[in-house]
Amino acid sequence: MLTLLVAICLISFLLIKNSPIDPIQAYIGADMLKVGPEQREKIAEYWGLNEPVMVQFLNWGSALLQGDLGNSMTYRRPVADIIGERFLNSLVLMLTAWILSGMIGFIMGVVSAMKKDTWIDRMIKWYCYTLASTPTFWMGLLMLIVFAVWLGWFPIGLGVPAGVLAEDVTIADRIEHLVLPAITLSIIGVANVALHTRQKLIDVLSSDYVLFARARGERGFTLFWRHGLRNVALPAITLQFAAFSELFGGAVLAEQVFSYPGLGQATVEAGLRGDVPLLLGLVIFSTFFVFAGNLIADLIYYIVDPRTRESRML
Structure with missing residues (x-):
């Protein structure tokens, strides 16, 4: 489960970063023409978008280990509350x-x-x-x-x-x-x-x-x-x-x-x-959701069908 989760998060992160969507432009929206280069740099610095890709991923992962999914760029709220x-x-x-x-x-x-x-x-x-x-x-x-x-x-x-x-x-x-x-x-x-x-x-x-x-x-x-x-x-x-x-x-x-x-x-x-924190939070949650379904299916089969228990004992 842990290796699956890390792989899915990394792949999702890289896909988002290599997409043609500009997260800063999506964040600003219709006021894009009113925002100058300096303001764009400040926004990128605030969200950590000016750092290398792997540094951004490691920063997000370290915050995740502390129980912080980050804040959504779209809703301006904690990702955990939105989920x-x-x-x-x-x-x-x-x-x-x-x-x-x-x-x-x-x-x-x-x-x-x-x-x-x-x-x-x-x-x-x-x-x-x-x-x-x-x-x-x-x-x-x-x-x-x-x-x-x-x-x-x-x-x-x-x-x-x-x-x-x-x-x-x-x-x-x-x-x-x-x-x-x-x-x-x-x-x-x-x-x-x-x-x-x-x-x-x-x-x-x-x-x-x-x-x-x-x-x-x-x-x-x-x-x-x-x-x-x-x-x-x-x-x-x-x-x-x-x-x-x-x-x-x-x-x-x-x-x-x-x-x-x-x-x-x-x-x-x-x-x-291009809301990276929210999308990665949803990826983690959906992975746990699917994994829970597969685990419940295996447990039901293990409990109800005695042949599965016998094969493990042998």
Whole structure:
């Protein structure tokens, strides 16, 4: 984890420094013509941008070891405070999409396997293969056009109603703004779980003990409940936890399309403005987030499946 974190931070830092974006110009904004060379030098000195690249990285790393993520050049606030605020919004979005995609994908995979080689199976496979190659931003734009612009069922973007004070925003308002981005992430995230569950259940249904159960007269849901659920639920859960990286990446695009105030939108803004402290802070946080998902998946498999413990003892 430590070596991965150092490598990701270093690569991200070098990519930002070699990008065509001028962080000083992005920092000044529209007042660029009013700022002279001396003022630019003072700004660069204040943010440490006038030092060599590796010196800047080492200075940032030493501050990080002391628990300081630095201040954002875009928001003029501590990076830790921005991540803390934005993470709550992103957590609600990603958790909702994660639960929906897992449940829907698992149900679709089970139905597809139980109805193998029927029109239902073909439709589900076509749906999954299509979604697996569908960009998140394109699906988000399509959902926005159809359900927000044409039908007017949901608001056009943002996390809360525009022009409403924070104390006047209700839970219903937040849910209404959450629906479209959550559904966008959900319907794209079902493909992996559905296809994996389908194949796993097909293998289980073709096994000897299931054939014996069929000979005893077990059919349909009873057969799946007694012999299929335990064998396909664990791989599906493990795969869902391991998909945290895809979920976070999709959330970045979805939040940008819907102008949802989460970590994804902050990541895009930090990249476009050359905000090194904020972007590196988000990189560290997202790395921990993905690593936690993979670790939870491994722990679940280790706890539930005794074969993994036996192999380590041997």
